[in-house]
Amino acid sequence: MSDIKINFVSADGEKTVTAAAEAGDDLLRIAQVHDQPLEGTCEGQMACSTCHVIVAADDFDKLPEATEMEEDMLDLAAGARRTSRLACQITITAELDGLTVQIPAESRNMQGV
Template sequence: MTEASLILVRFVSADGENVQEVQAHDGDNLLDVGQALGQPLEGTCEGQMACSTCHVIVEAEDFAKLPRASEAEEDMLDLAAAATRTSRLSCQITLKAGMDSLTVRIPSDSHNMQGI
């Protein structure tokens, strides 16, 4: 695999104090990448878009790199606590080459119940 097919993704903690960077592959799902890093992204519905437990806040300058959210995703985001204009469900983001240096923040209300 060439370096050109790797995408840098930054996960920023809710308090902004911790940043984890990872090189992901073109085609990887952001939820899977975050969970592999131990990020508090529960993903209760396993990517079926039936919950909002994988909610992330995309940095404003990176938001345009993503394809538009579907109506179903927007409906789920309406249920997410602390949702913002740049909120997305990480299960709905498939990483692509044009998304390099994507930065997402974990919402302050995030709780990963899988680790309990």
């Protein structure tokens, strides 16, 4: 049953896409299924930062803390902020219903080219 809602806000803040997710999905897969411009070059192996998202401040504390390895990858992400995370490292749970993330302005999806 996919009744967990995830909100993706475009880089310019003009458009929001609400996606249905299931517990256990990862945010990168949900983003890609719903045509969001997150490349995920390393396919979730945490070897890049191309799935960088900015989590809404109200939702950030709902997430488990980032690992040191994720923090290292976020150091390489263009436009990283205090609430930045890698979408491949966010596992969807019922507690994340209504999660809002923004696509960074610096995001480039080379797979869509």
